[in-house]
Amino acid sequence: MVLPTSTKRRANMTLTKTTLMAAVLGLASVSAVQADDVPHSQIDTLVKDGTIQSLDKLDKVALDKHPNAKITDTDLENEYGRYIYQVELRDPQGVEWDLDIDASNGDVLGEEKD
Incomplete structure (x- = not known):
């Protein structure tokens, strides 16, 4: 199934936001452990x-x-x-x-x- 371009962009933005949030949470937990x-x-x-x-x-x-x-x-x-x-x-x-x-x-x- 081929997705329209706007759907691909939304999916990429969601993935980017999720990845960014995971990175921020990961850094916060590392600094708390230091x-x-x-x-x-x-x-x-x-x-x-x-x-x-x-x-x-x-x-x-x-x-x-x-x-x-x-x-x-x-x-x-x-x-x-x-x-x-x-x-x-x-x-x-x-x-x-x-x-x-x-x-x-x-x-x-x-x-x-x-």
């Missing part, structure tokens, strides 16, 4: 090797940024080969903050008020 929690068993080795700063130093960076705040949670993640220390804090007014710190040098990469 941030891996670093197991506690590896942290000492990373500190001894000089790959990251000690967690005490990184905690101090967060507390210097928000004096009198309390650290409520921390995570060390490997994002595309870069170690990011994520710190959650609560300040004396009860405001919660999320900080991302480059674990190799202590630079604050970003902060967000919750």
